[in-house]
Amino acid sequence: MQISRDRILTTHVGSLPRPVDVAELLFAEERGDPLDPAQVDDVFGRAVADIVRRQRDAGIDIVSDGEMSKISYAAYIKHRLTGFDGDTPRRIPADLEQFPGFAAHAVRTGGGTPTHTRPRCVGPIAVKTMAPLEADLKHFHAALRATPAPGAFMNAAAPGVIALFQPNDFYPDDDSYLDALATAMRAEYEAIVAAGFVLQIDSPDLALGRHMMFKDRSDDEFLARIDRHVAVLNAALANIPKAQIRVHACWGNYEGPHHCDVALERIAPVLLKLKAGALSFEAANPRHAHEWDVWTRYKLPDDVVLIPGVLDSTTNFIEHPLLVAERIVRFAGIVGRERVLAGSDCGFSTFAGYGTVHPDIAFAKLAALAEGAAIATERLWKN
Template sequence: MKKIPVTHVGSLPRRQSVVDYIFAREREEEFDQAGFDDCMTRAVSATVKRQVDAGVDIVSDGETSKISYATYVKDRYTGFSGDSERNAPADLKLFPGFLERLANEGGTPQYARPMCTGEVVSKGQGELEKDIANLKAGMAEHGAEAGFMNAASPGVISLFLQNSFYPSRERYLGVLADAMKAEYETIVDAGLILQLDCPDLALSRHMLFSDLSDAEFVKIAHQHVEALNHALSDIDPARVRVHICWGNYEGPHVCDVDMATVFPVLMKTRAQHLLFETSNPRHAHEWTVFRDRSREIPDDKILIPGVVDTTTNFVEHPQLVAERLTRFVNIVGAERVQAGSDCGFGTFAGFGAVDTDIAYAKLASLAEGAALARSAV
């Protein structure tokens, strides 16, 4: 029987030498570009090997060279400068003691979030092409047959790199969609699967739009999807994955928008593969949304539920992984399910709750659980 493919959301813990180079560039310090490039090549190769060894079928470069999954665009596009004030998620504001503890313990990542202060224009695809070459070389070296590469969605860029230049948020989204279109197409043209990171479709509800009603937020989320779909208009949806989440942090998450509320928005994305959280304790019950609204899931959609968590160092038992996957197999069939993680393990360089070795132990358990789930069908 054909196995349930194993993958994950993308980012993985970075080795210290990588982090040192990334932050030298972030602080605009002098660094050896040739040394930087060599470090990234070697690190991506090692990251691909660890994924293959863990049983991951569809691998990534771990987002090795990026400072974060969203703000990396400031290094590849013009129009961004300075920094912006931090706005804590609404749920953390409700528990100020916990928020203070996180800050005191270094539980919040430190990196620049510049504003959009000028025209957004691509600086070229040179950095992306290096990332693609590193991933493809690592795949060839270690026998990985399929790979994907992350890219920021227009919506998530607008969330973390907010607009102070264009006349409206809608105009800013449109500009971002036009600018990112070439990046998306470059990834697919290289033979890789494109993954769009879209936490703006859920996380932004309690980060940026907490003063709105759910209905008002859903209208904004639909605008984000329209911008994204425009940027994807010339790409086969079968080569596209979209990831939605409520924020990759340990916290109460009591302000999260329900999956049922954003479900129609997610289904309208021009992507065949959908990645979403189901291990998050605040949303683990929401697999029932997919069961109860299965008729609203287009026949071509492939579901990639997150069946291992990325905010704790518990290693899920393979039988639990299998149970979580089986729920979705029973909804859409084994051929339309892949095994994934809730979010990335290293969404920000040098920051992550999960120990590196434990992250790969979780991926190994994910692979074992996927095999159990398939054998039970």
């Protein structure tokens, strides 16, 4: 895990806006259209090379491949694992259920909702093919040879978030389903690290799950379930050094009321059980920006760093660099300057072809992140 030894390093959550030709290929694959493998390889390869260059141009230190080949951060597994088929009706978050007028307005004015299928588990879960991951690794390595970066990470879905969006119709209970997912995903996790990248586990189930999958249960029941999610994930990560793992948890990457979000205070003890050298979480949006003080009440393990979101990923406001610096310095004052990486609340293109932040503004926000990190560096190291 990269450490901010002499300056604040910058990163983000992973997904970035896909170019039009990439989105078209992803939706063609979704429809089952015949595709030319050589064309697919060329388009994705060029897209990853470009996205890495744009991150570095914006001043990002620890870069990703932008999740170019994935239609979404969780549904992509249907192409890599067996046992999935059909579609799943969208679960409406509890906060949007309470404001149906806003929910309808958001659909009309926000570009609609993601239209990819979210299959259900209808058979045994196992690895179907490693070829898509191998292509991702190849493209990312090539991009980094052309545009080197201080650090690089690649995303993979947690068993819990796969279960959140792709419900179980096959296994006898949720625990059996989670265990099967963890066993199957272990190969992807280990391959990413073996390729030389930091592994980022995307696990919104640890927060978003409260007002989606578990919205009809109590907080205590939710906490018991995500404790199980963490145990299963940790088991899948058994062969990977903690320092090569970062985990992202969030409350849902959408503009909305979010007044049903579980408090960070409640889930922090569970998050601290994760086998992760870094914790990435939302800390910029209006519902969670005040929760920085939670980390004054919980001792962070000595081998863990924080990646607080200092950019909101659901608004086209470009944060002022001084505000970014202020947020970074606040966290550094709690856990130490070496143990803070500056990040974003969530990805800027969680679903291909859909996002509330315009692509050009997404990169302007990343540039503001880098400028704010430079200001924070001056305050933390030079003064």
